[in-house]
Amino acid sequence: MTETKEWFESWFDSPYHGMLYQRRDEHEASAFIDKLFAWLQPAAASSVLDIACGDGRHAAYMKNYVHEVIGIDLSEQRIQKAQKLAKENLAFYKQDMRNVFRLNYFDYAFNFFTSFGYFQHYRDNVIAADSFAKSLKPGGRLMIDYMNVDRVKDQLVAEEVVEVEGICFNIHRKSENGKIIKTIQFKDASGKPYSFEEVVSEFRLPDFKELFERCGLQLITTFGDYELNPFNVEVSPRLIMIFEKH
Template sequence: MAESLHPETHNTKPVNDTWYASWFDTPYYHILYKDRNYREAQIFMDNLTHYLNLPEKAKVLDLACGKGRHAIYLNQLGYDVIGADLSENSIAEANKNANETLHFVVHDKRIPFEEKFDAIFNLFTSFGYFEAEEDNLKTLIAIKESLSDYGFAVIDFMNVHTVLENLIPEETKEVDGIVFHIKRYLANSFIIKEIDFEDQGQKYHFEEKVKAYTLDDFKSMMDQAGIYLLDTFGDYKLKKFHKNTSERLIMIFK
């Protein structure tokens, strides 16, 4: 899995620190995932915005935007974009690219925005981090409440069935001279990734966790949230979703 999930950490910050203040805020997170396919991500956003038929200068929210690469691209497509993320370091970095129609804010995704958006994108498995089910439900409700009357939301999640089928239990990956030892497994309905490495004589251990939500799980939560699921796709080219073979679970709702 190439996504960042729900991390906990030792050695770098106090153990009681929250996940989003640890792994996402370290330079190592960005080193490990530096080879992501951003061209594929741009094609995905081209396809999405075309499918949604967004009006010119539509207001778009990139929820869990990281350092803002995708928000920047959406802004280049002509949209009025806000990128929101819990990581202060990431938002500080993203803010270097801010302009009149591109803004970045530190924001907890469980809280609705006062302003309303024509589209809200939650991309690349940036959902299901929270231990408590109600917090993930709150996130869905907050997305719904932040949409305009004619707005659409998109959650791009992993397809749990395919991920578990192809889970690589252990691998080693060297990036920028750092050797990352990675373990993956399913436990307590979370897909967990343990990451161990050493840098400048210091040992680090991080853990990423994401809830193994299926489409049925999302449908159940969406029912509770009063959300209408409009369509599902199985990859970034917006091909039909097939439970046993699709790479992704992409949901369009309002």
């Protein structure tokens, strides 16, 4: 019996994903990395793992700070694109985040822009968290950048239409059974209909603490936005967490 694919296995490899999200602010991402690395103060000899690295731009930017950066992503197409940026000590591999890439190897691991909590079954999130922990050296640090679920739910836009390059994306959002579900429907230029879903777990700070502490990672600080202001559950747009391996 063939297992049903998880939603991200098809959507992230679709050219329409890149089209819909092409307006993401790259300057904001670079500025966030600058602030994060100023706070972390990594040694120049550090090794970094970028988990769910996408097309590799952020991994390539982090290479300005450290000796080695490796990016992993499940999407074949994104990794092929990322590999065009590869150079000495900057490499990219197709890899499921639930599988340990290198054991006790990295000084830092980063998971940017809500690239966690995608799995249908909670146990897969536990397996992924354990994989993150196992990839780090003792004393290594993990950064998780997640949405602030309560603020997202307060501001949830149930329906909207986004037009990009002549294609109208009809987007529907809802909160259901502990998940935030975004349905994206559209037709291509020939009129062929498409429908994709994004399903992300409504994990809050206590959920993350419990999940990662059972894997040997201790929460050491939180931030609430890309300026690294303190986290406030009522107003912060993001939940950014730094964990350290025991």
